[in-house]
Amino acid sequence: MSAVVDHDAVPGGERVALVTGAQARLLAYAHEDAIAQSRFEREVRALAAALPTARYAINLCEDRYRFLVAFCAAALRGQTTLLPSSRAPAVIADALAQHADSYCLGDIALDPSPPQYWRLPETLAQAEGAPPTIAHDALVAIGFTSGSTGQPKPNPKTWRAFRASTAQNLAALADLLAPNRVTPLVATVPPQHMYGMEMSVLLPLLGPIAVHAARPFFPSDVAQALADAPAPPLLVTTPVHLRALVESGIALPPLAGIVSATAPLAQDLALAAETRYGCEVREVFGSTETCVIARRRTAHELAWTPLPGVRVSPQPDGTAVYAPHLPEAVVLADLMEVGADGRFVLRGRSADLLEIAGKRASLGDLTRKLLAIDGVEDGVVFQLDAGEGAVRRIAALAVAPTLDEAGILQALRASIDPVFLPRPLRIVEALPRNETGKLPRDRLLQLLQGNAG
Template sequence: PRVRSGDLAAIGYTSGSTGRPQAHAKTWAGFATGTAQNLAALADLWGGRQPQVVATVPPQHMYGMEMSVLLPLLGGAAVHAGRPLLPADVAEALEQACGPRILVTTPVHLRALLRSGVALPALAGIVSATAPLPQELAAEAEDRYGAEVREVFGSTETCVFARRRTARDPLWTPLPGVRLAPQPDGTLVHAPHLPAPVVLADIFEVMPDGRFRLCGRQADLLEIAGKRASLGDLTRRLLAVPGVEDGVVVQLEPEREGGVGRIAALAVAPGLAPADIVAALRATVDPVFLPRKVRLLPALPRNATGKLCRESVLEALAGPGARVVGSGSGNAA
C-alpha cells in the first residue's frame, strides 16, 4: 500500500491496570521496525521455514497486534484465523498448522493448558507476555511440551523491547539497539522503533552487559514499619501456596489521611479457607506485609489478555459472595 512511513497506523491504549487507559499513537514506520525487532528476538525458534502462529490473545491488544497481525503482515508468518481460548480449542488450532507451530499466549492461558492435561502437537516455541511468567511455570511448560518458552517484555507505550528464556534465565536481554536508562521515577527506554525515548514506571536493575532485572513498579513498592516489599513479589508468594490456582495482592487506599494502606488479596483456591492461605504465607512473608483481607472467588476478574484492572480488583474485594478473613488477630473482617 502507498502509505507513508510516518502515517498513523493505530492508536494503542494502555490496559488501565494502574489507572485510566492512556492513548499512544503508532506509525507504520514504528510498526515495521518493531516487527523486524521481533523477528530478531524469535526467528531462531522456527529457523528458515514459515512460522504458523496460533494466538490466544486478542489482536486489539498491543502484544496480540505485534504477534498475530504485524508478524504475518510484515514478517512473513502465517496465523490461525480464530482465537482459541479453551485448552481443547488451542490444541485443535495447533493441529491445523502445517509448519513450525508458535503458540502466542499468556501466563494465565499457559497455566490453564498445563492443568487441563490436554495433549499438544509438536511445537517450535511458546511466546508469553502480558504478565510476569513464573520460572516454575515456564520450566513445567518446557518439560511438558518439549519446546522453548520465550517471554517477551513490552508495553503499549514501547511495544516489545526485550526477551528471555524464563525457565533458565531471570535476566532480560534487550533487543538490538535498545538501551535502558534508570530514572528516579522509572526507566527511560531508547529503542530503534520508538520516535523518542519513552519513560516507563517500571524499575529495572541494569547489568554492566545491558541485561536487566525487573524490580517492579514504583507504585508496587511497599514501605511499612520501615520494611520494604513489592506487590509483585507478594503475589508470586501467594501463587506459590499449594492449592492457590490464581491470585493477586494489592494495597488498599489508607483509611485516614497520613495512614498506611492495608494489604489485601484475591485468590482462587478451591478447598482452602482464607485463614489457610494466610497461615501458609506466614512461612515466607514478613507479618507487616501479610494481607489483612483475603477474599476467595471462583475466578478473578481478568480481561481478555489476563490482566487485572485495579478498579475491578477493588470491586471484587468489596463485593458480596466471597469469604473474607482478617489476618491480624484472626477475626473476620
C-alpha cells in the same frame, strides 16, 4: 522472503506498503481455508471503499483474519484504529466519547450493540488495484494501557514505528522461524491487545508469517488450531493459557516454539512446557507504551536481552527505555538492574514497593507468597487508595475453594511480616482477569467490595 525495509531509509511523507512479500505467499489460514496475500489485498481494497467516513475506528472483529482486513482497510482509508484496554461495553463507550468522529466495526452481531456499529459483510468483496500503501508516518493505531495500575492511557502508534518494532521482533524470533519459507502462527491473545497486535497482526503483514484466523481459548481448541498448521507452528500465548495447556495434559503437534508475554512467566512453568512440548519457550518483555523491547529463555535464564537498538537506563522512579521505534525515551515503572553488557533483571515496579513502619516489601513478592499456600489456586495482593496523609492498606483476593480467610492469613504469618498482612482478604470464585490474564484495578476493587460486576 524479505522482511520489512529499513524504517530510516523512507521519508515520513512517502507512501509505503501495508503488506510485504510475494503475492502467492500464505498470509492467513483456517481449518479448511488458505489465504494468499493477493486475496488479502483484494479484500482490503474492497473493504476500504465500503467503510464509513470517520477519523477513528474501534476494531471489534473476533475472527483474526477479518481483524487484519479491517485494520488495513481502515489504514488505507486514512482512519486510526483505537485499541481500548477491554471490549467491555462501558470501555468501548468511553473510547467513542473521548474520540469524536469514531465508530465501531466488527464481524458478528453484538448484544448489546455498540454505538455507531458497522458490521462487515458475511462474504468479503474483492477489488483489483495497486498494492495498498499508506504514508510512512500515518497514525494507524492508538493503544491503551490495561488499567492494571489505574486509568488506561493512550499511546499513539505510527506505521513507521510499527515497521521498526516489527523488524526488531522478526530479529528476536529469527531462530524460531523456518528458513526460506512461511512459518504458521497460532495466537491465544486477542489482536486488539498490543502484544496480540505485534505478534499476530504485524508479523504476518510484514514478515514470513501466516496466522491462524481463530483465537483459541481452551486447551482442546489450541490443539486443534495448531493441528491445522501446514508446518510446525509458532504458538503465541500467555502464562495463564500456557499453564492451562500444561496442566490439561493434552498432546500438541510438533511446534516451532512458544512465545509468552503479558505477565511474568514462572521458571518452573517454562521448564515444564519445554519438557512436555519439546521446543523452546521464549518470553518477551514489553508494554503498550514501548512494544516488545527484550527477550529471554525463561527456563534457563533470569536476565533479559534487549532487542537490537534497545537500551534501558535506570531512573529514580523506574527505567527509561530508548529504542529505534520510539520517538523519545519512555519511562516505565519497572525497576531494572542493568549489567555491563546491557542485559537487565527486573526487580519489581516502583508502584509495587511498600514501606510501612520502616519495613519494606513488594506487592509482587507478597502475591507470590499468597500463591505458594497449598490450596490457593489464584490470588493477588494489592494496595488500596487512601486519603491524604493516611497509610494505604493492603488487600488481597484469593481463589481457594477449600480454605477460609483465617486459614490463609495464618499461613501468610509464617512467611511475611505482620505489618504486611493483607486486610481485608476475601475469598472469591475467580479473579477478574481480562483476555490476556491481567487484573484491571477497578475490577479488583469492585470484587473486594462484593460486587462481581
